Amino acid sequence: MMIGRLNHVAIVVPDLEAATKLYRDTLGAEVSSPKDQPDHGVTTVFVELPNSKIEFLHPLGENSPVAKFLERNPAGGIHHLCYEVDDIYAARDRLLADGLRILGDDEPKIGAHGKPVLFLHPKDFNGTLVEIEQV
Amino acid sequence: MMIGRLNHVAIVVPDLEAATKLYRDTLGAEVSSPKDQPDHGVTTVFVELPNSKIEFLHPLGENSPVAKFLERNPAGGIHHLCYEVDDIYAARDRLLADGLRILGDDEPKIGAHGKPVLFLHPKDFNGTLVEIEQV
Numbered sequence: 639m640m641i642g643r644l645n646h647v648a649i650v651v652p653d654l655e656a657a658t659k660l661y662r663d664t665l666g667a668e669v670s671s672p673k674d675q676p677d678h679g680v681t682t683v684f685v686e687l688p689n690s691k692i693e694f695l696h697p698l699g700e701n702s703p704v705a706k707f708l709e710r711n712p713a714g715g716i717h718h719l720c721y722e723v724d725d726i727y728a729a730r731d732r733l734l735a736d737g738l739r740i741l742g743d744d745e746p747k748i749g750a751h752g753k754p755v756l757f758l759h760p761k762d763f764n765g766t767l768v769e770i771e772q773v
Numbered sequence: 774m775m776i777g778r779l780n781h782v783a784i785v786v787p788d789l790e791a792a793t794k795l796y797r798d799t800l801g802a803e804v805s806s807p808k809d810q811p812d813h814g815v816t817t818v819f820v821e822l823p824n825s826k827i828e829f830l831h832p833l834g835e836n837s838p839v840a841k842f843l844e845r846n847p848a849g850g851i852h853h854l855c856y857e858v859d860d861i862y863a864a865r866d867r868l869l870a871d872g873l874r875i876l877g878d879d880e881p882k883i884g885a886h887g888k889p890v891l892f893l894h895p896k897d898f899n900g901t902l903v904e905i906e907q908v
Contacts, residue, residue: 640802641801643824644782647782652899660898660899666775688778692779692854694899715899715900732799764848764849765784
């Protein structure tokens, strides 16, 4: 396998408006409007950098996958990195063959960008939650 | 001010060889040789992605700035993000004018890439340590 671009860095934020203001007004970056993603339990905002993206995540609804993260990190924090791959099944098979753990049932799911994704176990990746996304 | 590219994501790793092997052999990325940076108290390894870089950091010598991070996070973890700016003094002045805190004495230092850098207070940036680097 070969990982490609760093698609985005996801940051859980306690206040989407404040984070938007900081990145748009102080840092001067292009920032999207918030988008509720009820299927994923998050509201997302994207910061468009010239070469990559920052994805702000804020809990939406009950059982949000980022609610506990925000409880443990009330100021927010980096949640995951996302690398692009050409073929998510080939990537999965290579990761499993090398003894790395995939979260869930090893089957790609449709992620917040409408593309197949897998999340890899942070303990196998230097304490970093890694998402791989087929592009 | 206007932030530019996401220059790198820095990850503190407990084992540079294991991290290199993971990213080079399993993920298929281009990974540099380790470089000791005694002035900065770290050994660095760079993963070159098509659009950005991952920087592995490992403590070097006594009083390494990442030693405590590794004690608190024995598996490793994401340490900081680095955004590029054109003019680090203009960026600093804008950040200070907007009430944001810079770590240290507000004077840019020469960073691990030989360029002027500042580190911003994580509490002001959604729990994320942010480096800005003049390119």
